[in-house]
Amino acid sequence: MQLDNLYQEVILDHYKRPEHKGLSHLSDVQVHHVNPSCGDELTVNLSLVDGTIVLSWDGVGCSISMASASMMAGLLTGKSLQQAGEVVDAFISLMQSKGTQSGDEEVLEDAVAFAGVSKYPARIKCALLGWMAFKDAAVQVQGKKSLGSES
């Protein structure tokens, strides 16, 4: 079935058993994003502990947005902001590829399963919801840290 390209097994697994879901108390910044076209909502808690990312999230949404946030949290936790930025860029580029890329498994690991989503323009925003919230959070946390180091 054509639909299976979109709903890869690993995506549905993450949807049913999401990782890092539930907001931890640890948070330098909290970012809330909404997809106004469908009402999906997602919150990201981001902290830097000794320069490495600690990420938790919560939200309501479709299988694509929830599974994508789950995989993102797993991928980015433990990385530096710079390393995470590279992963985020790779994922965004995959989503914008209109089905022409299969994704670098070295960088994106299981998240290459979202390659099929890039063929469904209406769903790309779903897949990016968590990632965009993280991007915002990363900018904010950097600002906060640089302010902190000045004072």
Next chain:
Amino acid sequence: MSLNAAIIRKDFPIFERLIRGENRLVYLDSGATSQKPNAVIDAEADFYRQSNAAVHRGAHQLAEEATEAYEGARLIVANFLGAREDEIIFTKSATESLNLLAYAMGNSLKGDRFHLGADDRIVVTEMEHHANLLPWQQLSKRTGAKLSWFNVGPDGRLDLSDVDSIIQEDTKVVALTHQSNVLGTINPLDAIVARAHQVGAVVILDACQSVPHMSIDVEALGVDFLAFSGHKSVGPTGVGVLWGRSELLNELPPFLFGGSMVSSASMTDATWAPVPRKFEAGVPNMAQAVGLGAALEYLENIGLENIHAHEIALTGRLIEGLLEIEGVKIFGPTDLKMRGGVVAFTVSDIHPHDVGQYLDSLGIAVRTGHHCAWPLNKKFGINATVRASIYLYNDEADIDALIEGVRGAKKYFGDR
């Protein structure tokens, strides 16, 4: 006379195409926009091919023919609504029709009938589409007028238990939908209209979901203004209608200023052309208005009573079929006497987007999301629903395909 959807579908070329591979198109999203028959596509194209010129200007033959076609469309709309020709204003959309009213009222000077201030009140309902909520909410913010609303009960109907205390003496505007674009509820208007008129308020009806589907007579409804869109009525995009009572339109100041809408203009002042021209600044969407005329003629040839009866029969079949599926929840009344052919539902805890995507893989087009009615969704504690909306070209096979599709989606997302 009953309606034969198979024959009607032959008038709509889009049903010849296939969807996601080899699936026939099961189009259940007419509440968002309807498909177009050849009569409409041809009328619009023929205007460009044969009669294109700016209306109400120029002494040449094409200008005359274009004006005749455009004004002919206005007459068709007037007859369709049981209204007078000079009470029909063409806009670009129903959204613009409603904004026209809100902005024109905002332009009213102190002492004018439509002037709003802190001592005045605007009444809406909790089930409004954003297009009939935000213009009034924002007008209330701009003018300081108070904003009140009728609540929606768990049964998906307006709570009309205390009309007098919602529409208070200070109310100047009551704006509500004829049929909810989410719940399908058809609102009873008599008590609201009677009370509004008792306190001197005007009643503005968002008829986007009713005009295309049932016989409407503005006099019988008793409202003062009514808006609907062309593209939901098998007509083109880019054209909407505002109907208003003559004496009210005469008192209402213009919203858009520009060409065609003046009777005189100097460097420092201007006076306005009579209604409807006062509200149609600029060269209008002529081909679209002509297309809308063809659309309404098409609907009238089939008969609005026939269309309504057909849709209600299919709605009954759909509701019955959906309720047999465990985990399906329908939002809005299930009593067919209180509703039209818009059915919003959820399927267990499967996200509506996922249900919609699965249905799409079968060639079934539905709407998923909040349907531009966030406050209503919040009231029901949901973020999104699946919405199927029925029109004249749908048949039993479409309904059965949807019901079967919902069962399939449950299996796909549940049992893997």
